[in-house]
Amino acid sequence: MTKIGFLACETTVPSSGERRGDAFEHDLMIAALEPAFAEQGLQLHVIDWEAPIEAFDGIALAMLGTAWNYQDKSDQFIAKLDALSASGITVCNAPEVVRWNATKTYLRDLAQRGAHTIPTEWRSDVTTADALAAMERFGCDKMVVKRQVGAGALDQILLSRGDMPPSDWHYGHAAMLQPFLPAIAEEGELSFIFIDGALSHALRKRPAAGDYRIQSLYGGTESMHEPGTAEIEAASAIIAALPFPAPLYARIDMLRAVDGRLTIMEAELIEPYLYPEQGPDLGRRLALAVAKRLSQ
Ligand SMILES: Nc1ncnc2c1ncn2[C@@H]1O[C@H](COP(=O)(O)OP(=O)(O)O)[C@@H](O)[C@H]1O
Ligand SMILES: [Mg+2]
Known part of the structure; x- marks a missing residue:
């Protein structure tokens, strides 16, 4: 059996005393992948990405799995991926993909490369006056302010023209400003899971009534x-x-723009949850793609 590493973190590994509230998603991924991988002669090993490099002995390919604490230590995380790569392990997605995807400025690259993106202003910080000026330029009354490096809607705020923060307010982080797209409340966000560039499945995510996240x-x-x-x-x-060429896995999160077309919210290429519950064929697709990469 060829050994495949599935990188997890201290709060997603099953042996952890205090697992995150969403660690059940880790279990669903493993349940979907393990039998399908075994059929291809691949044995899945769950490893905390912070384990010493010796823990990776004999691993042929490492997937970034549920390394969901990497934001707090992204330099260490990327250094570990580089070290694994240098030791001959195929790292998926590759460290250069991770570097590109780690700050949301990649959306600017995608826009330059012709992707349909949400109009976005990039600022090192945001004051109330900046926010009002941006609403003027966007021609909108509601705007989302989010961090350029962030996940899980951390520190994200929704500003409304009639209910602005005081004039001495500032956001305090490198930020991206976007008009609020109302489709989020009705249609929700659509996620598309791609394995080696081929669509595996799609799903719809909707906020709770009264929320937009x-x-x-x-x-x-x-x-x-x-x-x-x-x-x-x-x-x-x-x-x-x-x-770069299509990575092993990608989750493309999209939202309907006012012109009726789908526009990109995020391209999740680091350690996205791949929603096996909505894609019963995911395990087989990933196993075949991994086996193919190892044979090349
Ligand atoms: N421009 C926008 N219009 C409407 N809703 C938005 C907008 N930007 C973000 N959101 C909402 O906030 C959530 C988090 O934003 P997102 O850009 O996906 O950051 P992350 O998931 O990395 O925190 C989205 O899933 C969506 O529900
Ligand atoms: Mg998101």
Whole structure:
């Protein structure tokens, strides 16, 4: 059996005393992958990414799995991926993909490469006056301010023209400003899971009533979604716009713009949850893709 590493973190590994609230997603991924990998002669090993390098002895390929604490120590994380790579392990997704995807300025690259993106202003910080000026330029009354490096809607705020913070307010982080797209509340966000550039499945994530964030932490829920041709084309166009060949796995999160077209919210290429519950064929697809990479 060929050994495949599935990188987890101290709060997603099953042996952890205090697992994160969403660690059940780790278990669902492993349950979907393990039997399908075994069928391809691949044995899945869950390893905390912070384990010493010797723990990776004999691993042929390492997937970034559920290394969900890496944001707090991203330099260490990337250094570890580089070290694994240098020791001859195929790291998926590759360290250069991780570097590119770690700050949301990659959305600017995608826009330059022709992707349909949400109009965005990039600033080192935001004051109330900056926010009002941006709303003027966007021609909107509601705006989302989020961190350029962030996840899980951390520190994200929704500003409304009629209810602005005091004039001495400032955001305090490198930020991106976007008009609020109302489709999030009705249609929700659509996620497309790609394995080696081929669509595996799609799903829809909707916020709880009264919220606009689809994260389960805020009561968001997911359901299966059968994508239409135009939707598949829109998501595939994002994969085609990446500045490198299609990575092993990608989750493209999209939202409907006011022109009716799907626009990109995020390209999740580091350690995205791949929603096996909505894609019963995910395990087989990933196992085949991993086996193919190892044979090349
Ligand atoms: N421009 C926007 N219009 C409407 N909703 C948004 C917008 N930007 C973000 N959101 C909401 O906030 C959530 C988190 O934003 P996102 O850019 O995906 O950052 P992250 O998931 O990395 O925290 C989205 O899933 C969506 O629910
Ligand atoms: Mg997101």
